[in-house]
Amino acid sequence: MTVIDIRKDPENLRMTVTAEFDAPVERVWQMWDDPRRLERWWGPPSHPATVVDHELAPGGAVTYFMTSPEGDKYHGWWRVLAVAAPRSLQFEDGFADDSGTPNPDMPVTTANVQLEPRADGGTRMSIATTFSSLEQMEQLVEMGMEEGLKAAMGQIDGLLDAA
Amino acid sequence: MFHALADATRRDIVTRVLPREWSVSALAREYPMSFAAVQKHVAVLERAGLVSKRRHGREQLVRADIDAVRRASSVLDHFEAIWRSRMERFGELLAEPEKGTDP
Numbered sequence: 001m002t003v004i005d006i007r008k009d010p011e012n013l014r015m016t017v018t019a020e021f022d023a024p025v026e027r028v029w030q031m032w033d034d035p036r037r038l039e040r041w042w043g044p045p046s047h048p049a050t051v052v053d054h055e056l057a058p059g060g061a062v063t064y065f066m067t068s069p070e071g072d073k074y075h076g077w078w079r080v081l082a083v084a085a086p087r088s089l090q091f092e093d094g095f096a097d098d099s100g101t102p103n104p105d106m107p108v109t110t111a112n113v114q115l116e117p118r119a120d121g122g123t124r125m126s127i128a129t130t131f132s133s134l135e136q137m138e139q140l141v142e143m144g145m146e147e148g149l150k151a152a153m154g155q156i157d158g159l160l161d162a163a
Numbered sequence: 164m165f166h167a168l169a170d171a172t173r174r175d176i177v178t179r180v181l182p183r184e185w186s187v188s189a190l191a192r193e194y195p196m197s198f199a200a201v202q203k204h205v206a207v208l209e210r211a212g213l214v215s216k217r218r219h220g221r222e223q224l225v226r227a228d229i230d231a232v233r234r235a236s237s238v239l240d241h242f243e244a245i246w247r248s249r250m251e252r253f254g255e256l257l258a259e260p261e262k263g264t265d266p
Contacts, residue, residue, distance in 0.1 A: 008240070011173050014170070031257065040256055129246075131238075132211075
């Protein structure tokens with residue numbers, strides 16, 4: 001796997017990640033479509049994700065929580081805006097309260113996932129994440145992107161420094 | 164395609180109004196699009212909190228909030244690290260032998 005490109009576009013409050021995989025589009029799609037697979041990559045290893053609801057259909061919901069080493073649970077949700085298996089998925093991604101109910105006061109980002117087959121049978125995947133306002137972005141930072149994520153970030157920073 | 168073009172235009176507008184104020188009409192002369200279209204881009208940037216507008220006589224003057232642009236960049240740095248690690252796990256998982264839901 002190679003992350004071939006991360007494009008940060010602060011003027012549009014957007015970040016686009018492009019990665020290529022030596023696996024066909026159908027298998028890459030499963031990583032989103034199968035909740036058991038999704039939960040293995042969505043949350044950091046220190047805060048494993050558990051996917052509860054998973055309906056990849058327009059208007060459908062995906063709900064999940066991440067569990068910290070201390071046992072605290074951080075809930076999140078997606079609302080699926082559009083889906084065209086196995087090629088594209090658009091969804092809103094937000095936070096929820098402890099009962100899993102979406103919290104309307106918390107920031108929501110929009111993700112646009114596109115899968116393209118490569119001539120050699122591999123897949124090129126791009127994910128564009130867009131924020132609706134700077135204020136919302138700052139709110140995320142103030143929250144420490146969830147304390148748990150912050151801790152996980154520290155580990156990642158360490159890895160990147162070591163690389 | 165339209166989105167990519169709109170993004171490029173907004174990026175360009177922010178770059179221009181970072182060092183100094185520009186009027187919307189002066190900006191409009193720089194792009195092959197209508198005054199209304201440029202005004203719309205400015206409005207999007209204003210809503211995003213990246214630029215502010217003030218009236219000066221008949222002109223609307225636009226300037227970027229340098230600090231805001233910087234803060235937006237730093238949030239995106241944060242996001243970059245999250246997504247890099249997600250993609251690393253994503254790739255590792257894909258590389259595992261295809262055995263359904265085996266651990």
